[in-house]
Amino acid sequence: xxxxxxxxxxxxxxxxxxxxxxxxxxxxxxxxxxxxxxxxxxxxxxxxxxxxxxxxxxxxxxxxxxxxxxxxxxxxxxxxxxxxxxxxxxxxxxxxxxxxxxxxxxxxxxxxxxxxxxxxxxxxxxxxxxxxxxxxxxxxxxxxxxx
Amino acid sequence: xxxxxxxxxxxxxxxxxxxxxxxxxxxxxxxxxxxxxxxxxxxxxxxxxxxxxxxxxxxxxxxxxxxxxxxxxxxxxxxxxxxxxxxxxxxxxxxxxxxxxxxxxxxxxxxxxxxxxxxxxxxxxxxxxxxxxxxxxxxxx
Numbered sequence: 208x209x210x211x212x213x214x215x216x217x218x219x220x221x222x223x224x225x226x227x228x229x230x231x232x233x234x235x236x237x238x239x240x241x242x243x244x245x246x247x248x249x250x251x252x253x254x255x256x257x258x259x260x261x262x263x264x265x266x267x268x269x270x271x272x273x274x275x276x277x278x279x280x281x282x283x284x285x286x287x288x289x290x291x292x293x294x295x296x297x298x299x300x301x302x303x304x305x306x307x308x309x310x311x312x313x314x315x316x317x318x319x320x321x322x323x324x325x326x327x328x329x330x331x332x333x334x335x336x337x338x339x340x341x342x343x344x345x346x347x348x349x350x351x352x353x354x
Numbered sequence: 355x356x357x358x359x360x361x362x363x364x365x366x367x368x369x370x371x372x373x374x375x376x377x378x379x380x381x382x383x384x385x386x387x388x389x390x391x392x393x394x395x396x397x398x399x400x401x402x403x404x405x406x407x408x409x410x411x412x413x414x415x416x417x418x419x420x421x422x423x424x425x426x427x428x429x430x431x432x433x434x435x436x437x438x439x440x441x442x443x444x445x446x447x448x449x450x451x452x453x454x455x456x457x458x459x460x461x462x463x464x465x466x467x468x469x470x471x472x473x474x475x476x477x478x479x480x481x482x483x484x485x486x487x488x489x490x491x492x493x494x495x
Contacts, residue, residue: 237473238473238476241473241474241476241477242473242476242477242480243480259473259474259477263473316457316460319457319461320457320460320461320464320471320476321464323460323461323464323465324464324465324467324468324469324471325468326465327465327466327468328465330461330465332381332384332385332388332389333388335385335388335389335458335461336388336389339389339390339457
């Protein structure tokens, strides 16, 4: 589905090399849960999600965010085969976790805003375009084995 | 319904944009056209040559409307009625495009404000802009 040009791959890999997954993971998942509070429905076991500061400071949120971004990091090494990379995770999210794929798109969009925060002017329209393509590809791959 | 805190967040961010509507608006449009090329169809005159002056001019107009929405947060329907008519009768932008514009708006805010773009600001602005989009498409049918 997504064809990544050489420029896309360069924009994605060079930016990712600078990302601190420890920090960005918690920030990304935290922002998702605050900005789109209905996404909290999947995280009843995470403890306090009662306020933005509770969410952003929640260690389980941070840990899970790191897990998600680490997985994304693996995908970045395999941009030409996102479906293959995410096949099993797709089945898991469908069969066990019952996550509406719309949530993957929301998370991807939040990640893009977090990258914009981190990189400011460097996050040009062209770089944003490559990353939106990236997160759209991941979302699609994660939804690919839904049935 | 916007809470008092949300209103404060919206105004706080707007105070940082006010005076720079043209620049922010031009960047918003540039991001929209670059990231979501299908949106260019709604701006034929603008997206063909992407003349800087035209982007600034149209960007200014769009952000001025956002500014008006900020001033009238409590009564968007009345304040945006002429724009709602325009979108329903003339422009007829498919409602699916507004989330794309909102995403680009968030990225403009995030890339300019960086660490100052708190999670509360992001949440308030997403809610606010989504409300604006609802009003602009409300008269479609």
